Amino acid sequence: MSGRVDSTSGGTGGAAERRRLLDRIDGPADLKGLSDEELAQVAQEVRELIIDTIGEIGGHFGANLGTCEIAVALHSLLDSPRDKILWDVGHQAYPHKVLTGRRDHLHTIRKYGGLAPFCSIFESEHDIMGAGHASTAISYAVALKEAMRKGYCEDGHVVAVVGDGALTGGVAFEALHNAGGMELPIVILLNDNGMSIAPNVGALARLFNRLRLNPKLHHAREDIEDALTKLPLGIGERIERLGPILKESLKAYWAPGLFFEELNLAYVGVIDGHDVRAVREAVREALHAERPVVVHCKTIKGKGFAPAEEGGLEGMEKWHAAKAGSILNRAPAPKKPPKPSPKPTYTEVFGRALVAECRRDPRVVGITAAMNSGTGLNILQRELPDRYYDVGIAEQHAVLFAAGLALAGAKPVAAIYSTFLQRAYDQIVHDVCLQRLNVVFAMDRAGLVGDDGPTHHGAFDISYLRCLPHIVLMAPRDEAMLVRMLRTALLYDDGPIALRYPRGEAVGVPIPEDPEPIEIGRAEVLAAGERVALVGYGFGVRVALEAADLLGEVHGIEPTVVDARFCKPLDEELLLRLAAEHELLVTIEENQLAGGFGSAVVELLSDKGLAGTTRVVRFGLPDRFVTHGAPALLRREVGLTGEHVAARVAELVLARSEFVA
Structure with missing residues (x-):
């Protein structure tokens, strides 16, 4: 297998050279009683299975390699499904699937009739929530623990595994606020790898990065406050006299968990997420705290696969997903006569057309919600970075940001998948359509998207947008019409306008260099x-x-x-x-x-x-x-x-x- 690297979490050599413990794991109960060393071996064997299997068939890759030890640690401690383990999005849940009776079916994942690409309550009793959109697990966790408290279901532990990318989503902050306010004893395991699909953006991402780069910052808040008042040369006394504002400011700089602590969430971290023993100890401690706890784990996206692990952020982004056969050792194919250039994808055509429109009109800007390459805006990011905005996994804010720019006279293009635009429906209604603002919605992945399934199909945008006043809806039949429609949308000055286009290869027709706009409402x-x-x-x-x-x-x-x-x-x-x-x-x-x-x-x-x-x-x-x-x-x-x-x-x-x- 090309690219595999030795794990630092346990095990010696490949699975073929030793007894494979994973073959004995048919459910979470089979992890009980194993030593930390054996659990580490299971985690490495899960990683090797994912590399071998997903490398052959394709699928979500990097994030799953980063959660093998986390999945093993949680399932070895908890009693699923009585205890609830919630996996935000599901890009990171393949190890969970392997450990919950689906090991021998992993090769069917994302295939027609096979395992679902994300967690699905219809597939397994261990999949507590279905999720293909980010930032939802903490809300589920709060609700499930409250339901237990009220006696609606059997009591048990609740753990939400949330990526740092998902914490750029506003709904995650709403849930953190609610969790701290209700003081419910849930555990939020923050899987921090510095990535969602692309590198994370925003202030919270910078905070987590500072914590990752300062592994010695593991101090309790009380220790920090006490130390501040005992500084020599009279500094401590001055700090005491200056009052709580300065003390809190200094603590905020030095204490890594202060953000969460101020929301009434206890904080444990930063933990090596590839050390099974360390994760188990931290989670065990958190489960006994009888209050909401954040366990901050540092992981590597693509752990165990050299091109991802050693390629920095670029490598981790590239290997978020693997194409079928993309990482296998294969002999070079015999040379064949060169084929004509493949047809471009609609995404590529849109990305290049948007760059051209930005160069034509200085008011045009592009906005993405953490999907730069998925929407084609990576082309704009590379060519005209000052006209490109990535707001993180925050579709509601993306639409509001576009509305604010439109109010000021800009021509914002919000490039958001059809399925993800659903998350910003109120902003489309209340902030864009009601005010008749000149926002362009470019909806990639309209229609059936394929292997990602029902959470990602763009099946509803015509229905949910058509009922709104002031909006214009259009869809191109080919790539030439796509660039003409983008030109039409950016010349339109009477309100919002949306265009939808499918995933994948375009038709292959010539693309006009200077697109002619089309008449609104004319077939x-x-x-x-x-x-x-x-x-x-x-x-x-x-x-x-x-x-x-x-x-x-x-x-x-x-x-x-x-x-x-x-x-x-x-x-x-x-x-x-x-x-x-x-x-x-x-x-x-x-x-x-x-x-x-x-x-x-x-x-x-x-x-x-x-x-x-x-x-x-x-x-x-x-x-x-x-x-x-x-x-x-x-x-x-x-x-x-x-x-x-x-x-x-x-x-x-x-x-x-x-x-x-």
């Missing part, structure tokens, strides 16, 4: 036909074109094909004409059908008194959460393919022809 007819009108929105246009080809080749039906381009405002004139001139009006979108683009078309026809005279068939995502798996498999499952659309349309049209005949 485009791509092919004129008869009997059937296929109206696609965004990715739905690609499906419509595939269905049109099949209808013509197989069934002799030549449909009209339309790119709606806008969901709000609709091109009412064209849609009403299509309804009048065709037997069947078909809408296609990669969004939940309820409240989506097709619903908008049906509402228009109803408002115009045509609901009873026009047949409309809607294709989109069903009224359920779609599972994880390759997007092509998922689209076949939900019937969002050209083949399925063509078959269904032909069935309806031909059946009507027979009835009329």
